[in-house]
Amino acid sequence: MTDPDDHGAVQGHEGRNLPPLRLHVPEPPARPGESADFTHFDIPAVDAAPRPDEAAAPGTMRDLAYGLVRVLDADGVAGGQWNPKLPPETLLRMLRTMALTRAFDARMFRAQRQGKTSFYMKSTGEEAVSIGAALALSRDDMCFPSYRQQGILIARDWPIIDMMNQIYSNKGDRLKGRQLPIMYSAREAGFFSISGNLTTQYPQAVGWAMASAAKGDTRIAATWCGEGSTAEGDFHNACTFASVYRAPVILNVVNNQWAISSFSGFAGGEATTFAARAVGYGIAGLRVDGNDVLAVYAATRWAADRARANAGPTLIEHFTYRVEGHSTSDDPTAYRSAEESSLWPLGDPIARLKQHCIALGIWDEERHAAMDKELAEHVRDAAREAEKNGILGHGLHHPMESLFEDVFEEMPWHLKEQQQQMLDEWKAAGL
Amino acid sequence: MNMIQAINSAMDVMMERDPDVVVMGEDVGFFGGVFRATAGLQEKYGKNRVFDTPITECGIIGVAVGMGAYGLRPVPEIQFADYIYPALDQLVSEAARLRYRSAGEFIAPMTVRSPFGGGIFGGQTHSQSPEGIFTHCSGIKTVIPSTPYDAKGLLIAAIEDNDPTIFFEPKRIYNGPFDGHYDTPAKSWAGHADAQVPTGYYRIPLGKARTVRAGEALTILCYGTMVHVVEDTVRAMGLDADIVDLRSLVPLDIEAIEASVKKTGRCLIVHEATRTSGFGAELMAQVQERCFYHLEAPIERVTGFDTPYPHSLEWAYFPGPVRIREAINKIMKD
Ligand SMILES: Cc1ncc(C[n+]2csc(CCOP(=O)(O)OP(=O)(O)O)c2C)c(N)n1
Numbered sequence: 050m051t052d053p054d055d056h057g058a059v060q061g062h063e064g065r066n067l068p069p070l071r072l073h074v075p076e077p078p079a080r081p082g083e084s085a086d087f088t089h090f091d092i093p094a095v096d097a098a099p100r101p102d103e104a105a106a107p108g109t110m111r112d113l114a115y116g117l118v119r120v121l122d123a124d125g126v127a128g129g130q131w132n133p134k135l136p137p138e139t140l141l142r143m144l145r146t147m148a149l150t151r152a153f154d155a156r157m158f159r160a161q162r163q164g165k166t167s168f169y170m171k172s173t174g175e176e177a178v179s180i181g182a183a184l185a186l187s188r189d190d191m192c193f194p195s196y197r198q199q200g201i202l203i204a205r206d207w208p209i210i211d212m213m214n215q216i217y218s219n220k221g222d223r224l225k226g227r228q229l230p231i232m233y234s235a236r237e238a239g240f241f242s243i244s245g246n247l248t249t250q251y252p253q254a255v256g257w258a259m260a261s262a263a264k265g266d267t268r269i270a271a272t273w274c275g276e277g278s279t280a281e282g283d284f285h286n287a288c289t290f291a292s293v294y295r296a297p298v299i300l301n302v303v304n305n306q307w308a309i310s311s312f313s314g315f316a317g318g319e320a321t322t323f324a325a326r327a328v329g330y331g332i333a334g335l336r337v338d339g340n341d342v343l344a345v346y347a348a349t350r351w352a353a354d355r356a357r358a359n360a361g362p363t364l365i366e367h368f369t370y371r372v373e374g375h376s377t378s379d380d381p382t383a384y385r386s387a388e389e390s391s392l393w394p395l396g397d398p399i400a401r402l403k404q405h406c407i408a409l410g411i412w413d414e415e416r417h418a419a420m421d422k423e424l425a426e427h428v429r430d431a432a433r434e435a436e437k438n439g440i441l442g443h444g445l446h447h448p449m450e451s452l453f454e455d456v457f458e459e460m461p462w463h464l465k466e467q468q469q470q471m472l473d474e475w476k477a478a479g480l
Numbered sequence: 481m482n483m484i485q486a487i488n489s490a491m492d493v494m495m496e497r498d499p500d501v502v503v504m505g506e507d508v509g510f511f512g513g514v515f516r517a518t519a520g521l522q523e524k525y526g527k528n529r530v531f532d533t534p535i536t537e538c539g540i541i542g543v544a545v546g547m548g549a550y551g552l553r554p555v556p557e558i559q560f561a562d563y564i565y566p567a568l569d570q571l572v573s574e575a576a577r578l579r580y581r582s583a584g585e586f587i588a589p590m591t592v593r594s595p596f597g598g599g600i601f602g603g604q605t606h607s608q609s610p611e612g613i614f615t616h617c618s619g620i621k622t623v624i625p626s627t628p629y630d631a632k633g634l635l636i637a638a639i640e641d642n643d644p645t646i647f648f649e650p651k652r653i654y655n656g657p658f659d660g661h662y663d664t665p666a667k668s669w670a671g672h673a674d675a676q677v678p679t680g681y682y683r684i685p686l687g688k689a690r691t692v693r694a695g696e697a698l699t700i701l702c703y704g705t706m707v708h709v710v711e712d713t714v715r716a717m718g719l720d721a722d723i724v725d726l727r728s729l730v731p732l733d734i735e736a737i738e739a740s741v742k743k744t745g746r747c748l749i750v751h752e753a754t755r756t757s758g759f760g761a762e763l764m765a766q767v768q769e770r771c772f773y774h775l776e777a778p779i780e781r782v783t784g785f786d787t788p789y790p791h792s793l794e795w796a797y798f799p800g801p802v803r804i805r806e807a808i809n810k811i812m813k814d
Contacts (some may be wrong), residue, residue: 234582242582256546286539
C-alpha cells in the first residue's frame with residue numbers, strides 16, 4: 050500500500066513498495082536482417098467503411114478515422130460505398146499520370162546520381178496520394194504540398210521541363226536557382242512554394258482557406274505532410290485554426306510509415322491512427338488506403354464537397370508505404386528490413402489500377418508496356434531539353450546579380466551596396 | 481491622439497480604404513485588444529475582417545502567411561513582443577523568404593504589430609525588445625515609432641507595403657512620453673505637438689529617419705521610448721546634440737546617420753534591447769565604416785544589459801538618464 054503521507058519524503062523508489070518506472074522507446078517491428086511481417090495488419094473489407102453525407106457532423110463518423118476507406122479489392126474490383134464510379138477516360142488518365150510521375154522520378158533520381166543536381170526525392174509507391182487528390186480537386190484550388198507531391202504538378206499538366214529546370218537550378222529555373230531541387234513553386238498551377246521546414250505549409254493552407262471563406266470565394270485549399278511531421282507544432286496550430294473557423298481546407302497526412310530512419314512510432318503512430326488526430330479537434334477524419342487511387346480520389350472529393358458546403362475541414366490519413374529511400378541522401382537498408390517494401394500488403398498503386406483497368410476491358414498489358422516505353426522516352430527527351438539550360442554547377446545559371454533580387458519588393462540601399470561590392474570583387478579578381 | 485488612438489486610427493483608415501486589410505490576434509476582436517489598439521474595429525468592419533484567434537502565435541503568423549498568399553493584407557497582433565518567439569519560424573523562415581524563394585510568385589504582405597519594450601514593471605515576459613532578431617534576418621522590415629503622429633503614418637505605410645513588416649509599438653509611451661524619470665508622475669500626450677494626429681490618411685515612408693533636434697555637439701541615434709529619454713536628458717544637460725530618431729531599422733536611413741555623424745564627429749547609440757549582437761552593434765559598425773575619419777571620440781552605446789529583463793530592478797536595467805548622461809560625458813571629454 051502506498052502511504053499517502055510519504056510523498057516528498059522518499060527520493061527514488063527505495064523504501065517504497067512500488068515498481069520502478071520505465072520509459073517506453075518505440076522500436077519498429079523489424080530491423081535489417083530481420084524478416085518483416087505485415088500479417089497482423091488488419092485490412093478491412095472494401096464495403097466495411099460507410100460513406101456519410103458530406104455535411105455530417107464529425108462526431109458521427111468517428112470510426113472512419115480508425116478504419117480504412119477502400120474501393121479496389123485484392124482482385125482489382127471496385128466496390129463499396131466509396132466507389133467513385135469514374136469513367137474510363139478518367140481511369141486511364143490517372144494511370145498515365147501515375148506512370149509519368151514514376152518515370153519522372155526514375156529519370157531525375159538518375160540525374161542526381163550522375164551528378165547533374167544535388168538532391169532528389171522519389172514518391173515511388175505514393176503516386177496515388179497526389180494524383181488521386183489532384184484529380185478530385187478543382188484546378189484553381191490551392192495546394193500547399195510537402196516535398197513528395199510532385200504528382201500534383203504533373204496531374205495539373207505542368208510542363209515537366211519546367212520542373213526539371215528547377216531541379217537543375219539552371220537558367221530556365223523560374224525560381225532563379227534559389228531553392229533546393231524539388232522545392233517547386235507554380236502559382237499558376239495552384240501549387241504553393243514548398244518550404245524545407247517541415248509542416249510550415251499547414252497553417253498557411255488554413256490561412257489561405259480562411260481568406261477564401263472570408264472573401265466569399267468558392268476555392269478551397271489542401272495541404273500535405275508526412276506522418277512524421279504531424280509531431281510539429283504547426284500541424285496542431287493548423288488543426289486548431291481549421292476547426293475553430295471551419296476553414297474550407299483538406300489536411301492530408303501521408304503515412305508512408307517512415308520519417309527518414311525513424312518509424313511512425315516516433316510520431317505517435319503506435320498509440321493511435323493519424324486520422325484520429327482529427328477526433329480531438331472536432332474535425333472529420335478519414336483513414337484511406339493510400340495505394341488505392343480510387344479511394345484517395347473518393348475521399349478527397351468527399352472532403353472537397355464538404356469544404357465547399359461550408360461543413361468544415363477534413364483530415365485524411367493516406368496509409369501507404371515509402372518504397373524507396375527517403376531521398377538521394379538516404380540508405381534504407383541501414384535501418385529497415387530489406388524485404389519490407391515488397392511485403393506491404395496494400396500493394397502498388399499503379400499495378401492495382403492497371404489490374405482494375407484490364408479487368409474492365411479498357412486496358413491491356415501491351416498497351417501498358419507501350420505507355421511505359423513512351424513515357425520513359427518523353428522524360429528522357431524533356432531532361433535533354435532541360436539540360437540545354439544547364440545543370441547544377443555548370444555555369445548556366447541566373448546572372449550573379451539576381452542573388453539580391455526579390456529579398457524585398459524594391460532593393461534597399463544595403464543590398465544594392467552589397468550587390469555592387471560583389472560585382473566589383475569578381476571584376477577585380479578578373480572573373 | 482495618444483499613440484494607441486493613432487495606431488487604431490491607422491488601421492481604421494486602411495480598413496476603410498482597402499477591403500483586403502484584415503486584423504487578427506488574441507483578444508483583438510470583441511474586446512479590442514488588451515491595450516485597446518483595435519477597439520471598435522470589429523464593430524465597424526465585421527468579424528470576417530477583425531477576429532480573435534486561438535492562443536498560438538506560430539499559428540497566427542502561419543495563417544497570416546496563407547492569407548497574404550491569397551491576396552489579403554493581414555495585420556496580425558502579437559499581444560506582447562515577448563511572445564513573438566513561438567512565431568519565429570513562420571516569420572523568419574516563411575514570411576521573410578517567401579518572395580525570394582518563389583522568385584516573386586508568392587508574397588506575404590503582412591504587418592505584425594506588437595507592443596514591446598520595458599518600463600512598465602512587466603517582468604521578463606512583458607518587457608523585451610527583440611528587434612535585433614528581425615534586423616538580422618533578410619526579407620523582413622522592422623519599424624518602431626516614437627510619437628503618435630509617426631505611429632499612424634508609419635503603420636499606414638507598413639500596411640501598404642508588400643513586404644512583411646514587424647511594427648514594434650513602444651508600450652511605455654502608448655499614453656504619454658516618458659523621460660526616464662520613473663519616480664515622477666506619468667505624462668500625457670495631451671497638448672504635445674507630436675500628438676496632433678490628422679484623422680484621415682497620410683503616410684510616412686519607411687526608411688526615413690526623423691531629426692528630433694538638430695545640434696552640433698554630438699549625434700545620438702535612438703528609437704522608440706529612448707527618443708524621449710534621450711531628448712529630456714540632453715535638454716537637462718543643456719547640450720547642443722543632434723538627436724536622430726531612426727523610425728525604421730530595416731530599411732535604415734543611412735544617409736541621415738552619416739550626415740549627422742560627419743557633422744558632429746561624435747556618436748552615441750541608445751537602445752533598450754540587450755547589448756551583445758544588438759542593433760547598436762550594427763549601427764556602430766556602419767558609423768565606423770562610413771565616418772571613421774570624422775570621429776573625434778570612440779562611439780559609445782547605452783543599452784539594456786545582457787541579462788533577462790528583471791522585475792524589481794527594472795530601473796537599474798533600463799537605459800535611463802543617469803547612464804545616458806555618463807556616456808555623453810565620456811564622449812564629450814575628448
Ligand atoms: C523543421 C524540420 N525539421 C527537420 C527536418 C529534416 N527532415 C526532412 S524530411 C524529414 C522526415 C519527415 O518525415 P515524414 O514527415 O514522415 O515525411 P516523409 O519524408 O516520410 O514523406 C526530416 C526529419 C526538416 N526538413 N524540417
